[in-house]
Amino acid sequence: MENLVSTILNQLAMIALEEVNLVRGVDAELEKLTDNLQAIQAVLEDAERRQVMEATVKLWVEKLKDISYDIDDVLDEWNTALLKLQNSEDVKKVCSLPTHPSGFCFCQVGLRHVIAVKIKELNARLVDIVNQKNAYNFASGTGTGRGNQETSRLLTTSIIDVPKVFGREKDTDNIRNMLLSGSSTEGATLRIISIVGMGGLGKTTLARLAFNDAGVESHFDKKIWVCVSDPFDDSRISKEILESLGTGNTDLVGMGAILEEIGKGISGKKIKILLVLDDVWTEDSTRWEPLRNSLLKIASPGSKILITTRKEKVAMVMGSRTTDMYHVGILSLEKCWDLFTHLAFSERTGEDRKKLEGLGGEIVKKCKGLPLVVKTVASLLRFKKSEQQWQNVLESELWNIEKVEEDVFPALFLSYYDLPSILKHCFSYCAIFPQDHVIKKGELIMLWMAQGFLNKTTQHNMMDVVVGSKKGKETKDMEMVGEEYFHELATRSFFQDFEKDENGEIVKCKMHDMVHSFARFLMRKECCLVKVDGLEKPWKANLPSKTIRHLALMMEAEVTFPIPRYNWEKVRSLLIQSDGSNSRRENNLLNSIDKLTCLRTLHLNLGADLQKGMLSRKIGKLIHLRYLNLSYNNVLKTLPEAICDLYNLQIFDLSGCSKLRRLPQGLGKLHNLKYLENKETGKLEFIPKGLKRLTNLRILRKLRVDTNKNSFKLGDLGNLANLQGSLMIRGLYNVKKASEAREARLSTKIGLRHLDLVFDSLNESGGENEAAVVEALQPPPSLQRLEIWYSNGPTLTPSWITYLTMVKTIVLSDCFNWKTLPPLGKLASLESLCIQNMKKVEKVGQEFLGMDTSQEEEDGATTAFPNLTKLAVDNMAVLEDWEYVNPSSKSSGTGVIIMPRLHSLTIKRCPNLKALPHHLFQHQLRELSIEGCPILSQRFEERKGVDWPYISRIPKCSIEPTPETLSLTVPSSC
Structure with a gap:
């Protein structure tokens, strides 16, 4: 709440700096709005603390939050209007009248008047809330949110992974023995063991320890882990089991087909299975029995x-007599x-620990033997330096809260209310995920970004904005701030x-699951999370309250997608998971999408049903949208210009979106776009030239260079100075001049970590200019x-390849005219190297090491490929020899040591290769695969081959004289 009010105040400060007013007289309304919010901000810290125990205060906070969201929407509407009209292309389209120097067109008086009226109405509502504030006698605070100074300090603290399960050694042994022993029920083929206990006791951890035990690993033919959670999704559970079995088609739809496939097993044979069903809640045996019968x-x-469960009744339903x-x-x-002590005292001196041990002992008693509660409180106290801070935790009134619902414990309130305001928002937003959901950190940070939690206006106080530039001064990237926020929540x-x-x-x-339940409670x-499975009455699409701001829907095939009706208007996040087998429901939603005008986040995971016609121009009405997935x-083949x-x-x-061919022509208007995730879009050929105007762009996964005059060119990459992460450039055979390649300025993009250069042409005779381009x-x-x-270029490899001092992985494929391998031996960071389909390389020799081995150095031996752990060589049809002039001499300590850390070696489809150098078979080698190399296979034949002694000790060794079925080789990230 504090963060939301602070964000609005910063927006108001920015508007005050703009040279264009809304309409005459609105300045007074903006000033009144600012004064009221500042008065509220001063007492918010006390109000948020008291709302836990005082119902009337909680109601006041909820009213304030509701109007604050509305104010935020109106101010964002105003800022969006300015942003749109400042776009030079739009100004020309909107009117031919003179424009203000800021870009605002004076013919838009109607729009300005509407926004001004809304601000006046909001001011009237806010006055009532300010008047109610006085009745509660709130204590005034700093108004900037507790913990701002503490935030900077906490960022240097590391995340502690608890290395073992404290006090559960006996439990671990008992469960492992139950898994390895025979059945206690005579004649039972499928014995069921249930770990039962209340939340926070570590049931899942115990199951995981048993699952990963070496003895258990060798005892079963197949191990499968499925997180069940609530509700019991039998279709998802069955599909995960089928995928783990690896028996065949995993794209089946319908429980009957999935269960039938499971019943076929692996090659029709019965196997000894260990299946873990974690966090089971259902007491309905009919949901479980069909799956059990298939197993x-x-x-x-x-x-x-x-199984792990909190309910003994669940255990009985799952297994009956077994x-x-x-x-x-x-x-x-x-x-x-x-x-x-492992957590709370991890970074303290002995003297500090001695001062706090007495208080710590009293606090531990309040945890009532629950490991999760101990962990939560200890993680909180880890950041408290003084005895008084520990005393405050011990005496906190939050310990007196009775569980407001199952699994919401006082310790979670303690840790939550100790967070700075912005981190409270970041944590509570996680309620939008289903229970036991695997959260991708990058995706979570993007969702936070879309909701405004990472904006620069939430990171600095009013003075920072006022004294900065008109656009504000961003001291940290939003992505970096998101990383820091995630780290802080993880440390706690x-x-x-x-x-x-x-x-x-x-x-x-x-x-x-207890922490997730707490977020859901907050x-x-x-936040509303709904699974619509068609087994109940059709959902009427009416949200339970108009205060719902975040909505997640999990849809199944049997239901018709709801048309938005009541209380959808203020939803800010809409996340939809669907199996894609019913297009009518998506049509219903997208035809009404313009009614969800407050959306910041829209995630449409609709399988194969979303087509161009469904994405109508109505989507352009979602002016607040920050995240579109x-x-x-x-x-989907094309996208609407809207x-x-x-x-x-x-x-x-x-x-x-594997069939997407084009991006919209007007994409260059999206000046705020930072992430264009377009990996696995193999048919995407047209990217508009306007993309070069998106100077804020950080992520562009894939670019195809073509000859269309309206398309984005290789040289246009020079404008995108902030690119980072991974980038694949395809169609490089269309680049005829090195000057265009230089204009891309790849060397200056220090944020790039992965780069794929794909020429695409299979014409081996071309490529005269490719050497200069590369x-x-x-x-x-x-x-x-x-x-x-x-x-297709000439034999020489680019000179810069030897200067990539931080490169860890290199893949070289289908470089048709290269006759020698590049000198990679000096790359000290190189860990993985794959070389394949080099049709003219006849020998691997001295040049590969990148150093002169003909002379012995005075200081002793040097090392080539010092950190290479994985080497793969594939489809080198004319390769015959692999040898060096002066390999290492351990006795004299001179020469060159080659690949001393090699762990995995794969040689495939090299039919003429006569021998391998013995340095490849040093003591570090643990995995060897030779396939489709008849000469080598004979040399390494068990107990007979001349080189058998060199590989006999390798733990994992496979020698196959004939290759597997050939498959088309394509870039891994296309």
Whole structure:
């Protein structure tokens, strides 16, 4: 709430700096609006604290929030009108009258009058709220939101992953033994074991430990983990099981077809299965029995199903007579203390710890043996430095709150109300996801961005904006701010189950179901999550309250999509998940889309049903829209020009629209666009030239260079100085001059991490100018992944390839005229190298190492490919020799050490390759695959081949003389 009011005040400050007024007399209304909001802002901290215990205060806060949203919408409408009219193309279209220096056309008096009237009406409503404020005797605060100074300090604190389950060693052993032992029920083929206990006890963690145990791994033929959650979605669960089995068609629709496919099993054989069903709630046995019957057809004796649930009745329904229940109790005080100290004292000196241990012990007692509560409170206290701060937590009145609903505990209130205002918004917005949803960090940050949580006006106070430029002074990118906000919430244990990329960065996470329930409780009047499955009466599309701002719908095939009726008008987020098997419902929605005028976020995941006709010009009415996701709509070929009227659009996701051919001609009008996600759009050929005007663009996943005079050219990339992440450039055979490639200025785009250069032409005789073009496409030295495909140029590789000191992965494919491999040995960061389809490379030799090995260096041996761990060589038809002049001599310590860390080696379809150098088979090698290489296969034949001794100790080794069925090779990220 504090953040919302602060955002509005900053918007008002920006409007005051504009040289164009709305209409005569409105200045006084704007001043009155500002004064009223400043008076409210001064007491908001106290009001938000008191609303937990005082129902009347809570009602006042809710009224304030409702009108604040309305004010925000009106101010955004005004800013959007200015933005639209400042576009030179629109000014010409709207009128021929003179324009103000700011770009505002004086013929738009009607629009200005409408907005001015709305502001007056809102002022009248706000006055009543200000008058009510005085009756509550709120204490005045700073008005800037508690914790602003603390925010900067917390950003340096690391996320602690708890390395073990405290106090659950015996439980872990017992559950593992139950999985490995025989059935307690005679004759039971599919034994069911239930872990039962209240929320926050660590049931899922215990199940995960058992699932990943080495003994359990070897005991079962197949292990499957499915997060069930509530409601029990039998179709989704069955589909996940089918995908894990890997038996065949996973695109089936309908429970009957899916269950039948599951019943076929793997090659018609019965196997010993371990199936974990995590977080089961349903007590309806009819939802479970069809799936169990299908599993019985493929499960051999000894198969197990392990479920976690809070209800003993659920365990009985799931298994009847074949169920063994394991009850999980609370942690002992001693184990709670161990967990608490691990988190709360992780960065403290012994002296600091000694001062706080007494208070800590009293706080742990209040956690009542629940590991999640201990973890939450300890994560909070980790940031509290003084004894008084710990004392305040111990004596907080929030401990006295009785559970307002299942799983909402006082500890969660404590941690939540300690957050700065903006982080409260970021956390509570996560209520829009289903329970147990895998949250993609990048997507979450974009959703926060669309709701205005990361705007520069939310990061600075009024003075920062007033003394800055007219456009405000942005000290940090929104993306960076989003990363920091996510990090802070993670350090406070609001997120868990982190998945990381190869660089150790978090990319995915989950929320504990109790924490998710808490977010849903906080947003119960603003967020609505509905699963419409056709089993109940048709949903009437009436939202329960006009205060609903965020709506998520999960649709199934049997239902007709609702036409928006009542209480939809103020929805700001609409996220729809659909299986795409019924187009009528999408038509109903999109025909009424212009009624949802407050939308900031629109995610239409409609499978294969969204077509151009459904995206009518009405979508241009959504003037507040910041986030538009049309990903994986597989029929969509073109987009309406009306999308180019979405002047506030920041994120446009077209990923997986595999049949999309063109982007709208007017795309260049979207000056606020930052993310154009267009990966997996293999047929996208036309990108309009106007895209070069989008200087704020950060993400452009794919660009195809063509000869259309109205299309975006390679040289136009020079205007997009802020590009980052990954970029694929296709159709480079159309670039005839190196000067155009230089104009792209790739070397200056330091945010680029992955670059794919794809020439596309399969004509091996062409490419006279390609050497110069490739040389001019020099990427930035910060590049981490490089791919070059279908180059027809001469034999020389680009000189800049040896200067990519940070590159970790290189793929070189179908460079038809290259006769030698590039000198990559000096790339110290290179970890993965794939070389394939080089039709003229006859030898791998000295040049590959990139250094002179003919002379011994005085300082001893040097190292080529010092960090390479994975090497793949494929389809090198004329390759015969692989040897060097002076390999390392360990006895003398001279020469060159080659690939000392190689872990995985793959050699495929090299029929003439005579031998491999012995340095490839050092002690680090753990995986070897040789396929379609008859000469090599003979040399490595088990116990007979001349080189068998070199590979006999490799743990994972596969030697196949004939290749697998050939498949068309295409760039991995097309």
